[in-house]
Amino acid sequence: MMDISAAVTAGQGADFSIETVQLDTPKDNEVLVRIVASGVCHTDAVARDLAIAPLPAVLGHEGSGVIEAVGSNVPDLQVGDHVVLSFSYCGECDMCLTGHPTSCATFNQLNFGGCNHDHSHRIHQHGKPLSTFFGQSSFGTYAVAHYHNVVKVDKDVDLALLGPLGCGIQTGAGTVLNRIRPEFGSSIVIYGSGAVGMSAIMAAKIVGCAHIIAVDIHDSRLALAQELGATAVINGSKEDVVARIKEITGGGSHYAVETTGVPPVVRQSLQALRPLGTCAIVGITPKMEIDVFADLMAEGKTMMGVIEGDAVTKVFIPKLVDYYKRGQFPFDKLVQFFDFEHINEAFEASKDGSVIKPILRIGK
Structure with a gap:
């Protein structure tokens, strides 16, 4: 278990508060990601304001970062990989097995239920669990996520820019x-x-x-x-x-x-x-x-x-990165960066329409 800084949503409609919380080490099918940045998405605002997920929670679901630890049963991901975090899916139902994980039979449970794949919690504060969002909770300096959520991306593209590919932009x-x-x-x-x-x-x-x-x-x-x-x-x-x-x-x-x-x-x-x-x-x-x-x-x-754009994330997100590198998908023109401590201002800018896609700079 390690101490991290995270934006905690204490209750419905509450402002985000950056606090110290505890994050468990990853289990066999999970990775530990040092979060570099996270997009601000309307779905985060809905979760805060309408309590569509259990609160208190650490929200955030457009994270990008660097892998720092890898569980023993994680395929094709290594320490040091640059990654984008996206939605959770079971990988076993008919929808997942036919290439439609966005319609996973347990999509709502895995993304909005507040816990991880094994129904346990990775984030705690004062000895009590905090809910996870989209299986990642990227409004924190570190996140633990199942390898299904994690998409490896090119290292030659600014990693801080890529988080929104995990939800809004891929949608x-x-x-x-x-x-x-x-x-x-x-x-x-x-x-x-x-x-x-x-x-x-x-x-x-x-x-x-x-x-x-x-x-x-x-x-x-x-x-x-x-x-x-x-x-x-x-x-x-x-x-x-x-x-x-x-x-x-x-x-x-x-x-x-x-x-x-x-x-x-x-x-x-x-x-x-x-x-x-x-x-x-x-x-x-x-x-x-x-x-x-x-x-x-x-x-x-x-x-x-x-x-979620009916996307198979591990295939589609790298395609979007390639389109961006070719100059065919200049999504960087939508973005404005905010420091992590200005998270509430970023949400206001998204709400009033002054910024199309705010991104929080969380780490390096």
Whole structure:
């Protein structure tokens, strides 16, 4: 057991507090990672504010760092490896075994249940366990994670930049590249120009979509969307979104990625599709009503949910790093770094939209 510094979430809605906690040594299937940086994701804010995971906890699930210890049953990882930490999965259910670990039968338990694969805890304070988040809890100077969570990455890329590939950025890019797989020359609309939406835009450019349309209500974000590959932008607070999309595409888009979770925008994403169009929902959406007949069935449309970009992380994250190295996936343009002690300011910057993807610098 070792003392580490971690951002503790004591209760629902509480500010993060950097405190000393105790971290157990890794077990046979786990590794110890010295955390260099961690992205700030909307899911962390949801966990804090809505208590979707047991509290108190150490949150954080977009960690990057260096392996410092390796359990006896860990394959293909060594001390000194640069790694990105991502979501947990069992590796044994039908979904995992058929290449869809993001739909793992125990996904919610492993990522939001507060404990590790063996149902025990690795983080403690004052003799009591603290919950783990996404099997990693990367808002700390060190983390223990199952090897399933851990993805080896190139050492010639700034490790502090790579953490968000573990969740938000792979969600946007993977939804396009792994699940929708739009045809060359097709049309796609991205609703919401945050980190997930911008990643989807960059992925659509890689694929070669003819129309890549970004919808948002912030002109500054729409300008960046154009820089990253959007061929047209629509400010939803100033224009009729559905009519404008049908005008640009000649009848509606082939595909849509809905990242906002805002019910009226979800309806727009369906209504702006052409017949047989497909919409992928990746935003956390509250209960809402849709006209199933008019918005879906009558024109043969498809509406699907996509989790974590339907990614096999150990394959997909290195691909994203390679795209970045080639200049095809410049996700660094979304990022602003914050020192670890300014974690609460980083969350405020994410909430008010002034920063698309905050990253906390935690170690070296």
